[in-house]
Amino acid sequence: MKMLFILFFASLVAGNVDITHQKNYYWSEQGLENPSQGLLQVADWSLLYFNTSREIRPVLLFTIATPASIPVVLPQVLENLASFLSQDQMDANGNRATTLAEHTLVASTNIEAHHGCGRLTEKYHHKCHEFDHKFNGAVYDHLELSQTKAHAYSIGLSRIKYLVDMVSLGYDVFYFDLHHYFFKNPLRYMYTHTTTPIVVSATPSSVCQPLSAAPDGSLPDEHHRLDIAFVRSTPSTFRCLYNWLYWSTHTMHEAEDKPLDHHTFRTVMQECVSSLGTSVLSVSYLNPEHFPSECNAKCGCRGGAPVERPPDGKCPTEVMSNWVGMIFSCSDSATSLGSLIDKYASMYRDAGLTLVV
Numbered sequence: 001m002k003m004l005f006i007l008f009f010a011s012l013v014a015g016n017v018d019i020t021h022q023k024n025y026y027w028s029e030q031g032l033e034n035p036s037q038g039l040l041q042v043a044d045w046s047l048l049y050f051n052t053s054r055e056i057r058p059v060l061l062f063t064i065a066t067p068a069s070i071p072v073v074l075p076q077v078l079e080n081l082a083s084f085l086s087q088d089q090m091d092a093n094g095n096r097a098t099t100l101a102e103h104t105l106v107a108s109t110n111i112e113a114h115h116g117c118g119r120l121t122e123k124y125h126h127k128c129h130e131f132d133h134k135f136n137g138a139v140y141d142h143l144e145l146s147q148t149k150a151h152a153y154s155i156g157l158s159r160i161k162y163l164v165d166m167v168s169l170g171y172d173v174f175y176f177d178l179h180h181y182f183f184k185n186p187l188r189y190m191y192t193h194t195t196t197p198i199v200v201s202a203t204p205s206s207v208c209q210p211l212s213a214a215p216d217g218s219l220p221d222e223h224h225r226l227d228i229a230f231v232r233s234t235p236s237t238f239r240c241l242y243n244w245l246y247w248s249t250h251t252m253h254e255a256e257d258k259p260l261d262h263h264t265f266r267t268v269m270q271e272c273v274s275s276l277g278t279s280v281l282s283v284s285y286l287n288p289e290h291f292p293s294e295c296n297a298k299c300g301c302r303g304g305a306p307v308e309r310p311p312d313g314k315c316p317t318e319v320m321s322n323w324v325g326m327i328f329s330c331s332d333s334a335t336s337l338g339s340l341i342d343k344y345a346s347m348y349r350d351a352g353l354t355l356v357v
């Protein structure tokens, strides 16, 4: 009896971080809490219909904004997304004059970020949503999660819950961290260059080597950063995302200073791929020639190796012309991230290259 009592009240504490409140907020005796009315509404408003030329897919773009991202990085990313205006995109009324920015759901970590997001809507027509403020409220800057260890857990859990919610509505989801710049329409790339139900960015340790799951479906056994996660809404992705949230909230994990979902992704997806079979669920990785990480390769990748940066600092045009999106994850502040992104955007333009919308 005494033992039962202790078990009942035991909290889920890992690395001195207690996630019991968040766990209880998501799960009840009825199962997983359904999406809130607010999320249903904002998802509806954000919805984009993308013509893959074989079918029309409903899809949401989803990112997370902290207060640090408001002055420079968020407007910069929205400005970038506002350039992508393709005939393959339609809003819910069949209107084709619609940009990727309009269909981006920006999840704010606290009220300051939420208001900052709101002030930009008149210009970009994106949608703002409160991202579990009660758990994520103290996150100031995504780039500094290591300083707020609890938030490396809360943000990761909130992100998985949102993915489960959106995918359960039947919508594909294109999640991206704000530290990106896109040179070509990322949705067209996802729908025409990838086929697996789950597509994620390459792992940091793979550098310029293209990654893939082994023929038996084994995933690389290393840290998965998930700067980008493109999830097609299918019965199997719903099941695996649900299990991902369950395992992440019901088991202890040492996340250290990295988001918890980075640590739990591989184990859960591996289990899912192995038990459902690769014809039902598989994971693929973005090619670093198309999605280089500035952190690993200042001028991107070619033939599996980083491209040397010439003395003039300008990356070769033929290498840049393969870029779809660049990931900037090494900056230590939102301000330096902003100027770095500007630098690459103008280098691309100065080479005579234009955004492929």
Ligand SMILES: *[C@@H]1O[C@H](CO)[C@@H](O)[C@H](O)[C@H]1NC(C)=O
Binding pocket: 051, 052, 053, 054
């Ligand atoms: C979707 O694209 C295909 C091929 O590009 C085109 O033939 C078709 O009319 C498009 N459908 C809609 C609804 O725009």
